[in-house]
Amino acid sequence: MNSPVFTSLVPVVLFIAIGFLAARLEWIRAASVKDLSNLVFMVLAPALLFRTMSTVHIEALDFGPVGIYFAAAALVFAATLALQGFTTLAAARALAYIFGNSLMIGVPLIGLAFGEAGLVTLFTLISVHALVLLTGATVVFELAAARERANTPGQPKPHMLRTVLQAVKNGILHPVPLPIIVGLLFAQTGLVLPAVVDKPLQLLGQALGPLALLLVGVTLAFSKVGPNFRPALRVALVKTLGFPLVLGSLGMALGFGGPALAVLVVTASLPIGANVFLFAQRYDVAEAEVTASIAVSTVMALVTLPVVMFLATRWIA
Template identity: 30%
Template sequence: MRGVFASFTTIWALTVVGYLIGRYGLLGPHGTAVTARLVFFVAAPALLFTTLARAGLEQIFTPALAVFVVSTVLVAVCYLLLAGREVRADPARATVGVLGASYVNAANLGLPVAAYVLGDVSLVAPVLLFQVLVATPLALAVLDRAAGRSGSVGRLVALPVRNPIMLGCAAGLVVAVSGWQPPVEMFRPFELVGSAAVPLALLALGMSLPGSRPLARGADLRERWLAVGLKVLGQPLVAYAVGRWGFGLTGPALLAAVVTTALPTAQNIFVYATRYDRATGLARDTIVLSTVAAAVSLVVITLLLG
């Protein structure tokens, strides 16, 4: 339990620092956008490259990955069905909502939870891979098109190649599959830059909070609570059902499958929303509320299944 609490304490400490930076305007009026862009274009690709380069294929293709994929797809469909016709008519807004309901914080929270609660960091690698290689390209393709930056099928197909996060993932996978172990000196610059991705994302999230009211009524109130409910309750319940009765998982394997789906919404969603200037309030509020709720639900899940 201490690992879960320690992880959330770190997250909230950095978020509070970001809030103070934004509250007093220490980085100017464009500080949030610039910080988010730095994460998107530089720090996150470096982090993903070093993480995936060290992952073995046997750590990726597991039953827990199948459970996560199935639960993610089902929750995404549920969100679209329940969100209403107005939301479905706005692809960018619907995409941010779907991500808020199903895209988990596999990096900065998933890694420490996997280490302290599950006892194996590699258990979160399949989740990270699916999200950055499948869910993220699809979501960014929709956001790219909604922003008027995509006019042809060829441009959509080439989107992963033009996306820095995808390039970092692809490079890491090439190294992992090849079996080549690059010199330590080659990894160090990427590790140094990548280590800034998580704190910068949390700072950017905190900087966006001054003036926000995640519990206030607003145009996206229904979408906000729908995304949070599906993320914190819906996805773990679906994962439990699919894992136990669909794949016959028990013990640590079932716990790992459920815990990874119970992680709160990732800060990356706010970075993507800010990058494309679409539904940033929905992304921010969903992250904040799901993170608070997951602090409780993760403990309950671990007590029940662990």
């Protein structure tokens, strides 16, 4: 086994376990989770994302593997709809198959395993990840919901253009893509952040990884799997193993490889992101299944992530 893979994963497992234990011991209450999440997303994440991208020039970014990532995601999404039908339930499962926790778990994990270069690849993906996937998912959900309402009298017709435009706006004016875009624009000016600004951003960014992973453990402690374990297990298997397999196979078939593709394959194997639950909640479909899937995929990732990381660093990087 490649020892650096496990060395990189040990802090991730440890922080998640500490967060889980803290919640079980009631040191952190369920009512506080939202506040902790806001701190991570609204303060720490933008600081790290902006500072990292503020020194990166656009010509140094490689969008080729990122394009392969979205091609693989589209393939998995379309196959799910084809096999399970064009419904909101199928759309919820399809989104769960391809939308991972790339910020909370991906940033600290990729940073530990692949260093600064790996983070640049990951941030290149993150800068358009939510925008592309969530906007596309919104269109599919709206079309599927409209189809399901077609035979229900008295239901309002969806305003597709307004929904898509709102999704695009929300995808850009967001604490994840926005600091990446602003950081990239700043980098193109050739200016350097003054120390009085750079040092606080550095300290805030360093706090992101530990606190985000603690929050994953806390959230896991408050999640209930219950009778949805079997469907959740199927969804988690596709997300943590099936999607990275499709991505890696497609990338190598098209002649891509190297560390950038390895980073994206590992990213594809991350557990399901919380945004999937927001879609399930909004469209009132599979809420319990999606919640259970997030919990199961997070636990499963403790086993599957080392396997995917080992294979990716051995045969792709």
